[in-house]
Amino acid sequence: MALHIVVCVKSTPSSMNIGVDAATGLPKTAGIPTALNPFDEFAVEEAVRLKERVPGSTATALTLGPDAAAEVLREAIARGMDAGVLVCGAEFEGGDSLATSRALSAAIKKLHAEKPVHLVIFGKNTSDVGAGVVGTQTAAWLDWASASAIKKIDSIDEQSATVTRMMEDGVDTVKLTLPACLSTVKEINEPRLPSLKGKMASKKAVFPKWTAADLGLEPGQVGAAGAGSAILKASLPPARPAGLKVEGATAAEKAAKLIDILVERKLI
Ligand SMILES: Cc1cc2nc3c(=O)[nH]c(=O)nc-3n(C[C@H](O)[C@H](O)[C@H](O)COP(=O)(O)OP(=O)(O)OC[C@H]3O[C@@H](n4cnc5c(N)ncnc54)[C@H](O)[C@@H]3O)c2cc1C
Numbered sequence: 001m002a003l004h005i006v007v008c009v010k011s012t013p014s015s016m017n018i019g020v021d022a023a024t025g026l027p028k029t030a031g032i033p034t035a036l037n038p039f040d041e042f043a044v045e046e047a048v049r050l051k052e053r054v055p056g057s058t059a060t061a062l063t064l065g066p067d068a069a070a071e072v073l074r075e076a077i078a079r080g081m082d083a084g085v086l087v088c089g090a091e092f093e094g095g096d097s098l099a100t101s102r103a104l105s106a107a108i109k110k111l112h113a114e115k116p117v118h119l120v121i122f123g124k125n126t127s128d129v130g131a132g133v134v135g136t137q138t139a140a141w142l143d144w145a146s147a148s149a150i151k152k153i154d155s156i157d158e159q160s161a162t163v164t165r166m167m168e169d170g171v172d173t174v175k176l177t178l179p180a181c182l183s184t185v186k187e188i189n190e191p192r193l194p195s196l197k198g199k200m201a202s203k204k205a206v207f208p209k210w211t212a213a214d215l216g217l218e219p220g221q222v223g224a225a226g227a228g229s230a231i232l233k234a235s236l237p238p239a240r241p242a243g244l245k246v247e248g249a250t251a252a253e254k255a256a257k258l259i260d261i262l263v264e265r266k267l268i
Helices: 038-053 066-076 097-114 134-142 196-204 250-266
Strands: 004-008 012-013 035-036 056-062 081-089 119-122 146-156 161-168 170-177 180-184
Touching: 004 038, 004 134, 012 066, 035 038, 035 066, 038 056, 038 119, 038 146, 038 180, 056 066, 056 097, 066 081, 066 196, 081 097, 081 146, 097 134, 119 134, 134 146, 134 180, 146 170, 161 180, 170 180
Parallel strands: 004 056, 004 119, 056 081, 119 180, 146 180
Antiparallel strands: 012 035, 146 161, 161 170
């Protein structure tokens, strides 16, 4: 038994200090350094752990983004993945999650035709747009089973996987027929740092670059033309009001003043 695992990874801004473009409603990312989406580190780690559990298995990282997004494929290789594929082209610009998942599913179909894929692993959500829907939408395009909020892969073979889903008030154990798509949560593992061997391999790695035409997609199916949603308005949360500092000569005086304030505001 050997598995072929695909992990979808996204290049996202590495700073949290980004604004929102009022015209497009998208994060203002120009000039901001990027890195592997933090939640995708858990997806990559899980694939590497599966490779260790099932010797002979291979793991391919897949990203849709600009040329610079190849860096997250390199990071995934440094963390133990075997190969990477970049889906890239001007035709993908302006795509929402529907268009993105359609393009990712076409790339997964192409990988599946080359070497059957058993499992596609996603992060919980991205740190920029963060809708948390691309995993399930990709599964829908593929017509494959899917499950989200996965905190454990209990068992797996080439035909099925039994997984544990983290629910708000407990856990579910679910059996999925493979191939399937899993969206993970950060509780699934503790990602390891890139190894020296991995870093060396990542430096040498060469990634195929697939356009919409390579994936058999029409221009109207991807990017802005293939989008099913539009951002009408986006705004940042209101700035927090300044805090209140309770002054006093002694701790007892400060505590008494604090109690007066809380009583006055009907908080106690
Ligand atoms: C109307 C509209 C226009 C947009 N235009 C642009 C634009 O011009 N340029 C732009 O950069 N963004 C654009 N976006 C944002 C872009 O569509 C989303 O970032 C993308 O669809 C992924 O959605 P998400 O970030 O919410 O991913 P989530 O659903 O939060 O991601 C879940 C998981 O899916 C996987 N994943 C998500 N995105 C990718 C990816 N690209 N490659 C591989 N795996 C992935 C990761 O594993 C991730 O953890 C636009 C969005 C909308 C709604």
